[in-house]
Amino acid sequence: MNGELRIQLLGELSITLDSIEIHDFRSMKTKLLFCYLCLSKQRHTRKALAGLFWSELSEENASVNLRMAIANLKTHFSTYLIINRQTISFNEALPHSVDVVQFQTLVGQVSGSNKQIDLFTEALKYYKGEFLSGIYLEDAPLFEEWMLNRRERLAGQVAQILTWLSDFYSNRGNHVNAIKSLGQLLEIEPWNEEAHRLLMINYYRSGKRSAALAHYDKCKKLLDSRLDVEPSEKTKLLRDRIKLATDPPNNLLSIENFVGRKVEIETVSEILVGERMVSLVGIGGIGKTRLAIEVARNQRYYFLDGIWLIDFSKLEDASSLLPFVSNSLELKNPAVNMQSLVKHLKDKQTLLLLDNCEHIIKSVAHLVDHLLINCPEIKIMTTSREPLKNVAEVCWHAPPLRLPQHEPKQDEFANYDALNLFLSLHRKNHPEFTLNATNANTIFGVCSQLDGLPLAIELAVSQAKGISLLELEKRLG
DSSP states (O other): OOOOEEEEOBSSOEEEETTEEOOOOSOHHHHHHHHHHHHHOSOEEHHHHHHHHOTTSOHHHHHHHHHHHHHHHHHHHGGGEEEOSSEEEEOTTSOEEEHHHHHHHHHHTOTTOSOHHHHHHHHHTTOSSSBTTTOOOTTOHHHHHHHHHHHHHHHHHHHHHHHHHHHHHHHTTOHHHHHHHHHHHHHHOTTOHHHHHHHHHHHHHTTOHHHHHHHHHHHHHHHHHHHSOOOOHHHHHHHHHHHHOSSOOBOOOOOSSOOOOHHHHHHHHHHHHHSSEEEEEOOTTSOHHHHHHHHHHHTGGGOTTOEEEEEGGGOSSGGGHHHHHHHHTTOSSOOSSHHHHHHHHTTOOOEEEEEOOGGGHHHHHHHHHHHHHHOTTOEEEEEESSOOOOTTEEEEEOOOOOOOSSOOOGGGGGGOHHHHHHHHHHHHHOTTOOOOHHHHHHHHHHHHHTTTOHHHHHHHHHHTTSSOHHHHHHHHO
16 A cells, blocks of 8 residues: 655655654665655666766666665655666656645746735745755765755745745735745845845834844844955945934824725825825815825835925916925925936935825926936825826826715724714714714715715715704705
């Protein structure tokens, strides 16, 4: 009867049969011979195998050693070996699993799949360490060359996966998984300074400034001990900027009456992290400005040099655009032309929130083009009733607040932002207000007539101070 054979080649070498680990191999070469046969998936001549493992011996003595190794393997794995006078191979027809094969099968499925994250994450579960970790056969140089090449290729594959995952998570604000992936990457490539910098950035962006600075010290010691070099100027500059950025500056307004929008905040934040420009587009009163400010506030640790709100609703025309922008940025020496503004922002990690662009949209679009081309570290978020139509623009259409399709139950109110906003504002005017089935349906009717527009809901609540909810619903109808 054939047992279940499992071979672990990634990390500590282990061969188990029926869940029992096999230890009584004649030598490490015998054990590695079996692994080689299993992994190579082809028929080998006896002469080739003898030369691969015993090249330092005469052909006769190498052949003798091979025969003794095969005899030892047959005590446990006779059915797994196909042997004749000339060749030896592994019996692929019998049930077995090899971690390297499982790893590479999952990685091979990634191309053209929309499940890259799941496949990569599952593949990494098999990588418990480098290929045949800690094993070297100096007296078998041909085998050792094959082993080291395989080890290097697999480590390179894993490094590429971890780089992709860390970029994916980092670009979506998932700092926990980004930090985890970068830690694993640096175990494989401890000299990878770009990964060290990205890890520092993710620590900082997750609010762990001290951890970011501590990692710089760790990086410095590692580079000194491994390569006898100092961190690059780019890494030192990042360290200095994190030191200074205890609380990145911003001029964001404090927002009252902001309710919900969790899904929208996450969606826009994800776009902003991965792109250089995003425009929130929608009709007046739909809540673009407040949503943009909340997104920016949640992203404050992404921008070491701060976040600046520039509200163009206070600007009558574009003739004084640059001085207006300079004043909004609180510049000590206001920019008198585009070149001086670019000079100020050129090396800044800054988010510019350009609000209410629609009445000077062409001039703002021209400004944005210049800044994105000449200031590689900045990002721009705009709000407007129409797109700016820049090349880099990702246009996101702001929806109204969420409403149910039918009259909601009381315990369903928490699921709908429009109802929550109305209820929150109404209770400020009427602290004693208690939600019940009747007034819940009235609030639903009011918010539905207002199409879930935040500004319209605020105005309606202010009108309801002296009248009942039913009267308000009738007036709107």
